[in-house]
Amino acid sequence: MSLRFTKLALGAALGSLFSGALLASDLVVTFDDLNPDKKAAFEAAIDAFKAANPDINVVANNGDREAHKNTIRNALQNDAPDVITWYPGNRMGPFVDAGLFLDISDLWASDENLSSKFNAIKPTMSRDGKQWGVPYSYYQWGVYYRKDIYDKLSLSEPKNWEELLGNCDTLKEAGVTPFTIGTQYLWTAAGVFDYLNLRTNGYEVHNDLTAGKIKYTDDRIRATFAKWEEMLDRCSFVSTHATMDWQAAISPFAKGDAAMYVMGNFSVGQYKDAGLTDDQIDFFQFPEITAGVPRAEEAPADAFFIPAKAKNVENAKKFLAFIATPQIQGDWNKAIGQLPPNSDAEINADDKFIVEGMATLSTAAGLAQFYDRDAPAAMAKAGMEGFQKFMLDPSTLDEVLEGLDKVQAEVY
């Protein structure tokens, strides 16, 4: 009797397995952001895709962003979903090189959106001359500042380095620390370094450095650090930055003890949560340092990729093409307060930061991903520790740069 029962159960299980596979095709999507607005925007896009493709049985997974950085390794090598989120630039390098992402150059060539409306971001999505993913969002970096403090001291947005240093002098005289930052998790310091480097040396040097073609002891990089030392000296950052994360660093900014913050646009919501209004905060592009260097910007993108082990590649490509449409790109980024990589997509015209960000990025000479995405992770970790050490004690510069050269020789 028990044997008969087992047979029955087995039959039922197998039956359900096959019938499920036969009736509709599947699509498994793995996403990595549980923040309420990001999660809702993702789910809205999934719902729209389901409505447009009723024959596809969509399974959407969502998990914590930091955990995803580790779990993706398992996911790509073993039980791969059909679509997965990851970062473009050098961060996708190891997976591309190991053959774990699917080459989707054909989709980029044939799809009407990808072939013509993603030109600015296409180099970022490319490696070895092929395209590997589709970006759904990106955002600008720059200097967020307290407009009310600036007005009170009759300061204006600095257009070049001297003006910025001049503003800092005035702020310090008034008892305001010019810049806030929280370097506990290191990457915020990389934002400052990237901008100083992009403005001192330009986009090519940024790329060559993060690609390991220029040494850290190179004179051009030393020039960047010289500007940084000048900034530490005349502008200065809040003194306790090494024990604060980026959210904690908003507190002196919100209280009016600090006036500027080199940050990404995702931070705007947090300023408002801290009680600041649109009238009190504003945005300017990081000012020019070396005259004539074409203005490149930081614009980290988030993207979807197809694992090489995906089981439903056709559906996955359908999904990526769907994500690239102006409608979805517009809706998604309106919901999360970021910018759509598709140049035809609508943006939220009521949000002054988004409007300014769009203007900043669409006229930029080049888009950098960010130090810790352009450089390999092992290099980025050592580099950012070096930046923090330099910020805490500028006299350690030589030691820091020589140490980074050693890591560079090892990593690449």
Next chain:
Amino acid sequence: MTSNVAGSNNRFDTSVNQMAIAGVVLALCVYVLMFVINTTMVQEMFGYSRQISARVPTFFMRMGVLLVAIAAGFFMITGHSYYKRNKLAVAPWLFLAIGLAFFMVYVIIPIFQSISFSFTKWNGLYDINGDWTGEWVGLHNYRILWDDPNFWTSLKNNLIWLVLFMLAVPIGLFIALFLNQTVMGIRIYKSLFFFPFVISQVVVGLIFAWAYNPEFGLLSEIWGWFFCDFKENIMGNLSRVCSVDPPSILGDANTATYGIIAAGLWPQIAYCMILYLTGLNNVSPDQIEAAQLDGAKGWKMLRHVVLPQLKPATFIAIVVTVIGALRSFDMIATMTQGGPYGSTNVLAYYMYDQAVGEGVGRYGYGSAIATVLFFIMLVYISYFLYRMYQDEKEGG
């Protein structure tokens, strides 16, 4: 069949019939195992392993089959006449078998695997065909390690941890002696002192990190009474202005490690205290009385009468404190993540950081660090085992 069962009171005795069934089950299990494990299991055992967690269902299935096979094997062996003749010699190994198997798979084999990884350069990935993507580099990782200032910082911090963490033993003893009296409500005081040990290390780390925080922490608050004033800033908000900046304990490379150790000592002292309190319960009152009659008191009483009787407690306290110092990982992870700029790393955290942390993916290098840590631990563990062995011999 009849005489065998009827005449015996051994519950492991089985009939020929049962043996045949067990044999069939065993054969089936072996067959299924072969089918399920094929190459991956072999890879895992002898080659470079893929992470196991992604295949949890197959893993459980495999373990289930393995258990059934072990049980079937058990019945077969206990039914065998060889077993009946050598019961005393074989039985302990049968009981040990399962534990030994797990110990091999989860401890012994991984040790040799990570040692072998340490001679390679590998980012932790297998390509689409499941082929390992690393390359053999010989002693390269160890040469890099020798030149790596972060490695020496970590090693130095490990030593600082070991030395300073030992303070928990005398302080724990002192508190235990202090609390070892009979007054009203002493149990409440004892449990209050023991309380920090009950809290998770992560929570202890967070509490201390907040207390140290130079912006809003308890320490900076106290500092503020002496050195700081509240002044209205440019926007009319009250903000604190200090004549001397409050110390940023976790933000300063020179003090951060000591700050974390102080946090770690809090629960560790409580642990040593409870060990000594139980030890003090066993101190013989006769000997105390005899010593009192001989005129011993104070330090002499403690040194020559009480402490010798606390020797077992001291031994355990030292052992758990050494282990605690080497387990400092959680504290570092919650309080500084090795920062500022790697100055609070210990070997265990640096290894994690280089291999799996933030996708850095230097698995070969991480394994080299792990190997060094392993050999350092080996010295301690060997000594510990030697002591145990000596004690056993004396006791036996």
